[in-house]
Amino acid sequence: MRKIDLNNFQVATNGTARDINSRIMLNLVRKHQPISRADLTRHSGLQRSTVSVITEQLISEQWLREGAVGATLRGRRPTFLHLNENRAGIFGINVRPFFTNMALANLEGRFLEQESIPTPTSPDKFVSEIAERVRSMMKQRPQMAYEGIGVSLPGRVDLSSQKFIFAPNLGWHEEDLKKRLEQVTGLSVDLENEANACALSEFWFGSYSDGVSNLIAVAVSEGIGVGMILNGQLVRGPSGLAGEFGHVIINENGPKCGCGNRGCWEVFASNSAAVRYYQDARPSGRDKTFEDILQLAEQGDRKAIEALENMAHYLGRGIAMLVTGLAPDVIVVVGEVTRAWDRLGPVVTDTVKQLSFTHTTTRIIASGPAPQPRLRGIIALVLQKHFGAPMIA
Amino acid sequence: MRKIDLNNFQVATNGTARDINSRIMLNLVRKHQPISRADLTRHSGLQRSTVSVITEQLISEQWLREGAVGATLRGRRPTFLHLNENRAGIFGINVRPFFTNMALANLEGRFLEQESIPTPTSPDKFVSEIAERVRSMMKQRPQMAYEGIGVSLPGRVDLSSQKFIFAPNLGWHEEDLKKRLEQVTGLSVDLENEANACALSEFWFGSYSDGVSNLIAVAVSEGIGVGMILNGQLVRGPSGLAGEFGHVIINENGPKCGCGNRGCWEVFASNSAAVRYYQDARPSGRDKTFEDILQLAEQGDRKAIEALENMAHYLGRGIAMLVTGLAPDVIVVVGEVTRAWDRLGPVVTDTVKQLSFTHTTTRIIASGPAPQPRLRGIIALVLQKHFGAPMIA
DNA sequence: TAGATAAAGTTCGAGGTACGAACAAAACCC
DNA sequence: GGGTTTTGTTCGTACCTCGAACTTTATCTA
Numbered sequence A, B: 001m002r003k004i005d006l007n008n009f010q011v012a013t014n015g016t017a018r019d020i021n022s023r024i025m026l027n028l029v030r031k032h033q034p035i036s037r038a039d040l041t042r043h044s045g046l047q048r049s050t051v052s053v054i055t056e057q058l059i060s061e062q063w064l065r066e067g068a069v070g071a072t073l074r075g076r077r078p079t080f081l082h083l084n085e086n087r088a089g090i091f092g093i094n095v096r097p098f099f100t101n102m103a104l105a106n107l108e109g110r111f112l113e114q115e116s117i118p119t120p121t122s123p124d125k126f127v128s129e130i131a132e133r134v135r136s137m138m139k140q141r142p143q144m145a146y147e148g149i150g151v152s153l154p155g156r157v158d159l160s161s162q163k164f165i166f167a168p169n170l171g172w173h174e175e176d177l178k179k180r181l182e183q184v185t186g187l188s189v190d191l192e193n194e195a196n197a198c199a200l201s202e203f204w205f206g207s208y209s210d211g212v213s214n215l216i217a218v219a220v221s222e223g224i225g226v227g228m229i230l231n232g233q234l235v236r237g238p239s240g241l242a243g244e245f246g247h248v249i250i251n252e253n254g255p256k257c258g259c260g261n262r263g264c265w266e267v268f269a270s271n272s273a274a275v276r277y278y279q280d281a282r283p284s285g286r287d288k289t290f291e292d293i294l295q296l297a298e299q300g301d302r303k304a305i306e307a308l309e310n311m312a313h314y315l316g317r318g319i320a321m322l323v324t325g326l327a328p329d330v331i332v333v334v335g336e337v338t339r340a341w342d343r344l345g346p347v348v349t350d351t352v353k354q355l356s357f358t359h360t361t362t363r364i365i366a367s368g369p370a371p372q373p374r375l376r377g378i379i380a381l382v383l384q385k386h387f388g389a390p391m392i393a
Numbered sequence C: 001t002a003g004a005t006a007a008a009g010t011t012c013g014a015g016g017t018a019c020g021a022a023c024a025a026a027a028c029c030c
Numbered sequence D: 001g002g003g004t005t006t007t008g009t010t011c012g013t014a015c016c017t018c019g020a021a022c023t024t025t026a027t028c029t030a
Helices: A016-032 A037-044 A048-060 A123-140 A177-185 A194-205 A265-269 A271-281 A290-298 A302-326 A336-355 A373-387 B016-032 B037-044 B048-060 B123-140 B177-185 B194-205 B265-269 B271-281 B290-298 B302-326 B336-355 B373-387
Strands: A064-069 A079-083 A089-095 A099-105 A111-118 A146-153 A189-193 A215-220 A224-230 A330-334 A363-366 B064-069 B079-083 B089-095 B099-105 B111-118 B146-153 B189-193 B215-220 B224-230 B330-334 B363-366
Touching (some): A016 A373, A037 A079, A099 A373, A146 A194, A146 A373, A177 A189, A194 A215, A194 A224, A224 A302, A271 A302, A290 A302, A330 A336, B016 B037, B016 B079, B016 B373, B123 B177, B146 B177, B146 B373, B189 B194, B189 B373, B194 B224, B194 B330, B194 B373, B224 B265, B265 B302, B271 B302
Parallel strands (some): A146 A189, A215 A330, B146 B189, B330 B363
Antiparallel strands (some): A064 A079, A099 A111
């Protein structure tokens, strides 16, 4: 139960009950579609009459559409309802240090369009390039209602101002990306940290996530980012800084980290760490990337395998911290490293079992082969606005 | 924004709007009392008429009472409203390994009655002893409406079943304490972990907590427990296990911990750790307790001071982890150690500043001299049911 | 001292919402 | 072809907030 924040609350009005129940209807349709009004009644506990009125309204607002007529053993046949997947076209933009992916997705999270461009060197160029591509995609599908744009960034975004702060790997110093993108596209824009995006993606689209309300995503790349969903909602912290577990010190005598300290988790468990382990073991392999090491390991290269297993051990070390401290239902590992999960998964889980006595409640899994978890998460971010519980009181 | 959990949701009914707005009224009165209906209108944004009806209802339900008449420069004088502090008598029971405190508090968290008893050796004796004392206190104040009993336990409590699990320091193996207490007292009973209770206490009664919605309590005693409030609500995890940061490993070569691993945070930063540091430095002081060490330090004993400062350093080490990973508004340290906070506070904050680059958003403070943070938290736990945001959708 | 002004608080009709019973529609069974 | 069953709609009731009009109780002004 949440305490009411008297600095930021919302009273209930005449439309509040309808708002709440509409959202429940939308979620039930999303989960069970195709589904009849009668089944919605059974699932929701509302009256038939109420369900009837609400669905009529949602149909007139284009959120739902009627579909085929179903079969029953006896009695009148039900009319199935579906989500109108063209009701909300959402643009997802995933900014990474070298490449930027862009996609147009529908309500159901299906990608209708995808492209990839080299990340523009300045925010100016980024804004104009994105604007152009968004406009051209919108022209191609004029029948679609466009809901907004979500941007995944390798950095932290201030929650209230939506300005972004702390994006060391990107080198941008743009303060008000949100407003500028909104001006040039006419759509609403949301910025989000990439680890949070991964968490949202798994939370809204993960097949295992039914009944889960505490989920942590560990995004492993050059560094490690953590996105947390606790009590069914993203934990951003007061200024969007929450989740930097990658910079928790696990060995104070360890190698230096970019953050200024020594022995941070990501120094031991990121892709860069695996590259370092490999290079230390094979000084001739100076030019190898993490991709190369994954391939070498697949081909049976002993040193590559050891480097990855070492990385996996430390991944487990940090995940043990998350399990002990937060005991979520699920921890999802996202990143290239999951391609070798057959080999590395057991190393991770064994380490966690050994180091955390609360491990029994938490499942540790690798993100599925879903394309682009970051993009998916961005879709979820915008989806939340219509499908999430309204913030009343 | 929270995702709606389709396995556990609540539709909005006719009374939902009233429920929400009543709770907002109650909170506004709690914060601003004495306050007039007109001011409630201004603070809430509701209509005068609506406020009038709601307050009338709350008065008839004994939550509010009318008080003195205020003064204005011109016009009709406002009638002040107050919380009716006798509306909800709450029993708080704080179970610790050796002693159990018990208190009766009113709505405003003021203690009306307190006693302390040696912790009964078995749950059977505990239940009967508590029942007797509760009954006798209730008899003494027949005009009061009794809301329930909250119990703070040195262990973790399963959220859904309210059975308690993992209470190693207590040695009890009672499975259904809640039901048994309810049967003998006729009141509703809630069990909660003591660190969570501390967090609730600070969150609902802390003077600094206005506008704060992310708060972490670090309860330092023989071990270390962590209670987390994120996004304005307690994080319990799927089965109440969240918060065992005390058993996160900060040095894998450290001393053995009761949990079976080596080098857990609490091995370095709990009261027991300080005792160990002192004994290592002064082998003659084998029989000294943590209390003794606090006193010796006050008297200027160099070894005692060093032991405490060493403890404080490691406290900072673990708090840095919480700051880096969760970046809350506030971290509150609770426990005997705060009595030496003038000396130890700077050690803690310096360590955190050095080890966490996100420290700027987080204030680290010692729990005030408020009596019995655990009891206070238990009051808050029961208070939440009436003052918290209702869980709709 | 009487009327104007101002603020607090109440009353009441309008519009929105869920509920629940009655009703209509559309299938199957015998 | 009538009875039964299930789906879906209609409509009156009760509850809620809104907002305007009204009442109450002050002070200010002439």
